[in-house]
Amino acid sequence: xxxxxxxxxxxxxxxxxxxxxxxxxxxxxxxxxxxxxxxxxxxxxxxxxxxxxxxxxxxxxxxxxxxxxxxxxxxxxxxxxxxxxxxxxxxxxxxxxxxxxxxxxxxxxxxxxxxxxxxxxxxxxxxxxxxxxxxxxxxxxxxxxxxxxxxxxxxxxxxxxxxxxxxxxxxxxxxxxxxxxxxxxxxxxxxxxxxxxxxxxxxxxxxxxxxxxxxxxxxxxxxxxxxxxxxxxxxxxxxxxxxxxxxxxxxxxxxxxxxxxxxxxxxxxxxxxxxxxxxxxxxxxxxxxxxxxxxxxxx
Amino acid sequence: xxxxxxxxxxxxxxxxxxxxxxxxxxxxxxxxxxxxxxxxxxxxxxxxxxxxxxxxxxxxxxxxxxxxxxxxxxxxxxxxxxxxxxxxxxxxxxxxxxxxxxxxxxxxxxxxxxxxxxxxxxxxxxxxxxxxxxxxxxxxxxxxxxxxxxxxxxxxxxxxxxxxxxxxxxxxxxxxxxxxxxxxxxxxxxxxxxxxxxxxxxxxxxxxxxxxxxxxxxxxxxxxxxxxxxxxxxxxxxxxxxxxxxxxxxxxxxxxxxxxxxxxxxxxxxxxxxxxxxxxxxxxxxxxxxxxxxxxxxxxxxxxxxxxxxxxxxxxxxxxxxxxxxxxxxxxxxxxxxxxxxxxxxxxxxxxxxxxxxxx
Amino acid sequence: xxxxxxxxxxxxxxxxxxxxxxxxxxxxxxxxxxxxxxxxxxxxxxxxxxxxxxxxxxxxxxxxxxxxxxxxxxxxxxxxxxxxxxxxxxxxxxxxxxxxxxxxxxxxxxxxxxxxxxxxxxxxxxxxxxxxxxxxxxxxxxxxxxxxxxxxxxxxxxxxxxxxxxxxxxxxxxxxxxxxxxxxxxxxxxxxxxxxxxxxxxxxxxxxxxxxxxxxxxxxxxxxxxxxxxxxxxxxxxxxxxxxxxxxxxxxxxxxxxxxxxxxxxxxxxxxxxxxxxxx
Numbered sequence: 001x002x003x004x005x006x007x008x009x010x011x012x013x014x015x016x017x018x019x020x021x022x023x024x025x026x027x028x029x030x031x032x033x034x035x036x037x038x039x040x041x042x043x044x045x046x047x048x049x050x051x052x053x054x055x056x057x058x059x060x061x062x063x064x065x066x067x068x069x070x071x072x073x074x075x076x077x078x079x080x081x082x083x084x085x086x087x088x089x090x091x092x093x094x095x096x097x098x099x100x101x102x103x104x105x106x107x108x109x110x111x112x113x114x115x116x117x118x119x120x121x122x123x124x125x126x127x128x129x130x131x132x133x134x135x136x137x138x139x140x141x142x143x144x145x146x147x148x149x150x151x152x153x154x155x156x157x158x159x160x161x162x163x164x165x166x167x168x169x170x171x172x173x174x175x176x177x178x179x180x181x182x183x184x185x186x187x188x189x190x191x192x193x194x195x196x197x198x199x200x201x202x203x204x205x206x207x208x209x210x211x212x213x214x215x216x217x218x219x220x221x222x223x224x225x226x227x228x229x230x231x232x233x234x235x236x237x238x239x240x241x242x243x244x245x246x247x248x249x250x251x252x253x254x255x256x257x258x259x260x261x262x263x264x265x266x267x268x269x270x271x272x273x274x275x276x277x278x279x280x281x282x283x284x285x286x287x288x289x290x291x292x293x294x295x296x297x298x299x
Numbered sequence: 300x301x302x303x304x305x306x307x308x309x310x311x312x313x314x315x316x317x318x319x320x321x322x323x324x325x326x327x328x329x330x331x332x333x334x335x336x337x338x339x340x341x342x343x344x345x346x347x348x349x350x351x352x353x354x355x356x357x358x359x360x361x362x363x364x365x366x367x368x369x370x371x372x373x374x375x376x377x378x379x380x381x382x383x384x385x386x387x388x389x390x391x392x393x394x395x396x397x398x399x400x401x402x403x404x405x406x407x408x409x410x411x412x413x414x415x416x417x418x419x420x421x422x423x424x425x426x427x428x429x430x431x432x433x434x435x436x437x438x439x440x441x442x443x444x445x446x447x448x449x450x451x452x453x454x455x456x457x458x459x460x461x462x463x464x465x466x467x468x469x470x471x472x473x474x475x476x477x478x479x480x481x482x483x484x485x486x487x488x489x490x491x492x493x494x495x496x497x498x499x500x501x502x503x504x505x506x507x508x509x510x511x512x513x514x515x516x517x518x519x520x521x522x523x524x525x526x527x528x529x530x531x532x533x534x535x536x537x538x539x540x541x542x543x544x545x546x547x548x549x550x551x552x553x554x555x556x557x558x559x560x561x562x563x564x565x566x567x568x569x570x571x572x573x574x575x576x577x578x579x580x581x582x583x584x585x586x587x588x589x590x591x592x593x594x595x596x597x598x599x600x601x602x603x604x605x606x607x608x609x610x611x612x613x614x615x616x617x618x619x620x621x622x623x624x625x626x627x628x629x630x631x632x633x634x635x636x637x638x639x640x641x642x643x644x645x646x647x648x649x650x651x652x653x654x655x656x657x658x659x
Numbered sequence: 660x661x662x663x664x665x666x667x668x669x670x671x672x673x674x675x676x677x678x679x680x681x682x683x684x685x686x687x688x689x690x691x692x693x694x695x696x697x698x699x700x701x702x703x704x705x706x707x708x709x710x711x712x713x714x715x716x717x718x719x720x721x722x723x724x725x726x727x728x729x730x731x732x733x734x735x736x737x738x739x740x741x742x743x744x745x746x747x748x749x750x751x752x753x754x755x756x757x758x759x760x761x762x763x764x765x766x767x768x769x770x771x772x773x774x775x776x777x778x779x780x781x782x783x784x785x786x787x788x789x790x791x792x793x794x795x796x797x798x799x800x801x802x803x804x805x806x807x808x809x810x811x812x813x814x815x816x817x818x819x820x821x822x823x824x825x826x827x828x829x830x831x832x833x834x835x836x837x838x839x840x841x842x843x844x845x846x847x848x849x850x851x852x853x854x855x856x857x858x859x860x861x862x863x864x865x866x867x868x869x870x871x872x873x874x875x876x877x878x879x880x881x882x883x884x885x886x887x888x889x890x891x892x893x894x895x896x897x898x899x900x901x902x903x904x905x906x907x908x909x910x911x912x913x914x915x916x917x918x919x920x921x922x923x924x925x926x927x928x929x930x931x932x933x934x935x936x937x938x939x
Contacts, residue, residue, distance in 0.1 A: 002367045004353045005763075011843035012762035016770070019755035019814060026785070027777055088692040090801035107678070108929065109922055110685050112841045116921035117689070118872035120889035121910040124896045128903055134704050136691055143707060174685060178929055179774045203906060231781050234874045238893050255783045260792075260879060268789050283779030286875040287772050351834050372840035384831030398839035534741070538714045 034276070037269035051266060053215040067246060068254065068271065075250040078165055079229040085169050086225050087218065090176035097177070098184050108178075115175040123238035126167045130154065130239075157247020160240050164248055168235055172228065176221050183217025184210070216289060223286040227279055234237035251275050301362050301485040302327050303348060303450035308357030310343055317343045319509040321357070325502075328483040332496040335506035336534070340388060342457055344506070349455050350374050362452055372401075377446035378455040379548045382462060383438045385430040385445075391417070392426040395444045416448045429507060436467050436638045443478070454479075454486040460495065493533050497521065522643075527653040530581050530646060536609060540579040540648065541617045545571050554580055554645070557616010559594040564642055570656055579652040584609060587621035587642035593638030601629040612637055696720070696907035703903050719904035720912070726895070726905050731892035732884075734912070740802050740887060741870035744809040745863045748817045753859065756821035771822075774834065777815045782875050785811065790879055800882040808876045813866040820865065824858040825851065842855050861927030864920050871917050888913045 038058050042132040060069050094104045097111070114122070118271030130153040131136050141147045149250070154160040187210060193203050233252050236242060242257060252275055259268030303325040310318040310647045318340045325331045348353040349358060350371035352508035358365050366374045387396050392582055393400075398407040417423045419438045430438055437648055439459060444626055446454060456475070460468045498519045504514045505528070513525040524530035529572055531537045543556035545568055552568035553560040561580065563571070571578060589610075596614035603609075608627040611621050612635065621637055629635070647652055647656045695703060702714030724730050743783050789808055790799075798804040828851060836846045852859070874889040881890060892909045893903075921928065 004350065004370070007370075008762045008843060009764060012758035012764040015754035015762075016764070016845075019818060020770070022751065022810055022814060023774070023777065026789070026807060027780070030785035030788035030792075033791075034784050037787060037791075049794075070925060072775035092677070093681055095727060096681060099674050101671065101674050102678055109925060110682055111928070112921050112925050113689060113918060116868060116918050117888050117914045118871075118892075118917065119872070120872075120874045120893050121914045124906060124910045125688060128695070128906060129688060129691065131903075134706075134708075134903065135706070136695075139707055144686050170684070170688070183927070200932050227779055227781075229912075234889075234893075235720045235899055237874075237878070238896060239683060250779060256786075256875075256879075265787055265791070270785060272781070273782045273784040277836070279779050280776075283776050286779065287775055289747055349834075349838060351837060370840075373837040376838065378832045378835065378838045380835055382828065382831050384830065384835040386832060386836070386854075397836070401840040435899065445835070449839075578862060 025295075031276075032152070034269050034273060037266055038273050040266040042264075042266040042269075044265060049265065054266070058267050061267065062270055062274070067249065070246065071249050071251050071254045074161065074248070075230065075252075078161065078232070079226055080167055082169055082229045083222055083225045086176050087221050089169070089173045090180055090218065090221065091218070092179035093177040094174060094184055099180060108181075111174045111178055111181075113174070114171045115178075117171075120238060122171055123235045126235075127239055130163065130167075134195070139290065154240055157243075157245045160248050161245060164232075164235055164239060167239075168229070168232060172225060176225055179221050179224070180214070180217055182216050183220075186217075187213040217274035219289050223282055223289070227282055227286075230275060230279060245255060264281045302311065302360075303453055303485060303487065304358075304360040305344070305348070306360070308354060309355045310340075310347060310357045318354075321511060323504060323508075323511060323514065325432060325485055325487060326483055329501045330486045330488065332488040332490060332500040332503045333506055334490060334493060334496040334503050336491055336532075338508075339506040340509040341491075345378075345455055345457055345487060345489045348374075348453070349376055349378050372398075375452040376455055377449040377451040377453075378457065379439075379442045379446050379459045379581050381458040382443040383430070383440055383459075385438055387430055389417060390427050390429060391441050391444075392429065392571055393420060393435070395448055398445070398449055404563050412479050413444075413447060416444045420444050420446070420606060432631050436471065439463065439467075439471055440474075440606055443475075447478075447482075452485065456488040456490075459491075460490075460500070468495075468546040475499065476490070492534065497533070504637070505532060523657075524646065524655055526655060527579070527648045528653065529579070530648070534583050534585075534629075536584060536620060538581045538583050539618060539620065540581050542577060542579050542650065543617075544578065554578070556580060558614050559596075559617060561639060561645060562642070563645070567645075567647070569572065571647060571659050578603055578656070579648045579650050580642060581646040581648060582619060582639050584620040584622040586640050587619050588640050589621060589623060589635050589637050591636050593636040595634065596627040598631055598633050598635060598659055600631065601627070603627065610635075619645075692907050693911055698904050700902050700904055711897045716904075719902070719909075720907040721897075723905040723908045724900070724911075728903065729883075729886060730888070730891050730895070730909060730912075733886050733888040734800060736885055737871050737888040737913075740805045740809065741803075743806045743908060744813055744870045745866045747806070747809060747826060747867050748813040749859060749863050752814050752817035753821055756845065757825050758819045759818065760822045760844070771819075774815045774818055778819075780812075782812075786876060786879050788930070789876075792796070793880055800885045802885050804880050805877060805885060805887070806845045808880065809870045809873060810908035813869055816869070819861050819865055820862045821855075821858065823931060824855060824862075828854065845847055861924045865923045865928055867919050868920060 018114055037051075039053060039055055040051040041054045041057070042049055070189050093111070097107050118124075129137050132138065132152045132155075134152075137153070138147070138150045142150070152159075153163045189215070191209050192205055195209055200208065231252055232250055233256065236248055236250065236253045240248045251271060255268050255271040255275060258264050258271060264267075303323070305323040308318060308321045309316065311407065321340075321344060323331075323344075333344055333635055335341050342637065343352060347354050349362075350369060350373075354367060359367050361374055361376070371378075383637070386397065392410070392413050397412045399409045399412065413426070414423070416428055420443060421445060422437065422440055425433060425437060426451075433441065439454075442459065442473050460471050463471060472495060475488075479499075488496075488499060500517060502514060503520050505512045505520060507528050507651065513520055513529045515523075515525075520529055520533050525532060527540060539557045543554050545563065546553060546555045546560070552565060553562045554563050554571075555561075565615055594614060596612040596619075598610055599613045600611040601608055602611075604625045605626070606624070608623045608625065609627075610621045610623055610627075610629055612621055619637070648654065683936050696710070696719055697715045697717070699716050699718065702709040702711075708714075757770055760762060766768075793804045798807075832854075833846050836850050836925050841849065872889065873887075874893070876892045877887045878893075879888065892913055895909055896906050934935060
């Protein structure tokens with residue numbers, strides 16, 4: 001151990017310090033605080049916060065709260081379906097773009113657009129498209145004859161949930177497709193050549209070379225999409241505000257509503273922590289998946 | 300005075316010992332090569348001398364001073380890197396002058412000295428170009444210029460020619476040799492190319508798995524290799540080892556390999572028979588000649604390479620490669636006779652440890 | 660190339676249809692956004708919509724600034740917040756990324772994992788405590804509050820992406836600089852940064868886009884004066900009487916700069932972010 005390592009370390013920690021400080025202050029502290037908040041009965045009234053410590057009562061109340069239960073199952077349903085559909089569709093899109101027909105840059109620009117749009121702007125756009133009387137969706141469907149009457153897409157709880165699902169899928173597929181494209185491009189072409197010499201046809205090559213090589217990327221895509229599905233907010237806020245009949249109240253939105261509309265901060269924090277816990281477990285999975293990459297990159 | 304000395308230098312990366320107790324002395328003005336296959340620790344050793352890595356143990360001395368805690372700059376060493384490592388966003392002039400700029404020397408002063416160095420390397424015409432606009436040879440010369448302008452005590456070379464094509468390699472080798480003869484700066488050169496090591500060095504340190512196997516002049520490592528490892532590494536194509544035993548009670552002693560018997564000088568025979576060990580014989584292809592008075596063998600393979608042809612000879616019990624001058628053609632299976640041209644060229648190795656048994 | 664294998668997987672006609680569908684479905688809604696933003700309310704509320712030349716107008720764009728309270732201010736706020744967030748994130752994040760990439764610090768892996776972990780946080784978790792803190796500090800409805808909070812999720816991304824780029828710089832160049840006499844700081848300033856201008860810029864663009872598009876924290880932390888564009892637009896869209904064309908105009912204005920940036924820097928964005936998320 002000589003001064004080279006010492007020098008590096010000094011420089012390194014100095015370089016890291018501001019960033020770490022910011023992150024600790026803005027992230028670490030609130031996370032801890034969120035745990036503490038959830039253990040209190042804290043309400044905001046008249047601009048002040050009054051709270052008292054109640055231990056785990058908030059969490060206990062969650063178990064019996066039917067709204068929470070409904071939000072939980074709605075979120076699980078929504079997330080599960082969205083992840084599966086998004087990953088499958090994105091895989092299809094990625095495969096299309098990897099085909100010689102799809103190699104033009106214009107397709108990749110198209111791919112980037114839904115990601116670049118502000119989620120709120122997206123929500124506003126779809127609010128217009130889905131408008132019962134004048135929205136272009138109904139107009140087109142009527143014109144083509146697929147429906148004979150205006151559909152109120154956000155009219156019932158069930159329809160609203162599925163409509164929101166479809167819209168979010170529309171927004172999410174392109175970016176996951178970009179992810180999968182990156183993974184596809186990493187498959188060594190020589191593997192395909194070897195398989196061809198071994199007599200594999202296109203479908204077999206896809207099954208035995210493409211998919212296995214793509215597995216880590218798909219796993220990453222699944223986890224990322226799950227995390228993003230859990231966070232859905234902008235769409236709900238603009239399109240349904242949780243309705244109709246709380247049909248589109250997902251966990252994230254519920255936490256928001258409880259805290260900022262009902263001003264029940266302690267309870268809201270408890271809900272938020274549930275979302276956090278689920279995300280945390282998923283994040284661990286993500287990190288575990290990337291571990292080999294980290295070590296390799298670090299050497 | 301710029302001697303370089305390594306005393307019991309060890310370097311561990313985690314649990315892996317990349318350099319194990321290296322002892323090395325390089326005299327002032329000497330050109331020493333660290334030679335070995337990839338992974339043997341030669342580049343790490345070089346980096347330790349440069350100060351780009353910290354030694355886990357041991358002392359590194361330059362000019363008599365212990366420099367373990369010094370920065371590369373403080374050690375007054377300059378380095379030429381594999382892949383040249385030129386700063387891509389700087390012109391040739393800026394690349395060469397960077398070290399002066401770091402020292403605070405003003406633009407006028409820099410320009411003068413850069414011009415001098417560039418002139419000596421025939422780079423005066425490309426001073427304003429970016430590295431990407433230069434040829435491989437020019438880039439290498441810029442790398443040299445960057446090192447020369449430092450006027451260092453020690454030059455370090457990290458496989459600088461591995462990325463050049465064959466013709467350029469030979470040309471650059473000559474330039475480095477000329478440079479060394481001109482400047483007489485202590486130099487340590489790392490390569491895996493034994494021909495390069497032989498042609499450039501005053502002394503060669505043949506390395507194996509983190510330690511120096513033999514440290515000697517090119518003549519020594521060529522003609523008197525310390526072990527099988529060194530014998531095989533030096534010389535091209537690598538020589539083969541033939542297991543056999545000593546025989547010849549009463550008459551002239553010989554080393555028998557199957558159907559072939561190689562005459563042994565008496566003293567050699569005496570040394571060999573002490574102790575019941577197995578031996579191996581090694582002969583360099585260039586010392587195997589085809590001669591009608593020799594041992595009978597058949598041609599297995601003939602590989603013409605231009606100035607010579609390497610012929611693989613097989614007989615009952617063994618195989619040798621003979622270097623026949625010129626582009627010769629041999630039909631596989633044809634019968635020839637061969638012998639070793641001089642007794643001194645027979646090298647005997649103890650099979651157990653791989654050490655060469657001194658026969659002089 | 661994987662493409663040829665796919666080619667034989669399904670017939671070329673299916674690929675063409677697939678690509679066409681993909682483009683239409685993806686671009687369709689966006690095209691409609693732009694088109695309807697140029698159409699008069701009259702034209703949009705007849706069935707079917709009136710696409711004659713007379714229906715098209717620029718009135719929505721001029722009118723929206725009056726109709727949507729503080730749209731201009733919203734844009735200004737968005738711009739300032741995004742700009743400052745990006746500037747700080749890069750200024751603080753680049754050295755940190757370099758330290759993590761090159762300086763072989765013990766604990767670097769742990770720090771990296773933590774940074775990665777922050778990306779997984781749902782905003783709601785820190786929103787509540789931060790709201791309380793900002794209230795106590797009197798920073799509710801200020802741009803500074805937003806900048807601080809936006810840093811929390813932009814800084815990790817910036818560090819992560821830049822680290823990936825710094826790792827790809829050939830070590831030889833940094834070693835040569837060290838031998839030439841450069842300190843670590845000088846190597847970073849004089850060698851690493853100048854050759855990293857493109858990734859730095861692209862990462863900045865990425866952070867800018869994320870900040871510009873952000874809604875949740877803006878909703879929670881701003882009231883009147885620090886409202887950002889997404890917030891203004893959502894409020895505008897929530898009004899009872901909507902001129903649809905104006906609503907679309909507002910949305911179009913909000914997304915135009917970001918889309919332009921994304922398209923300009925698409926290569927670096929796709930490379931840095933996507934690959935960074937995939938291979939770490």
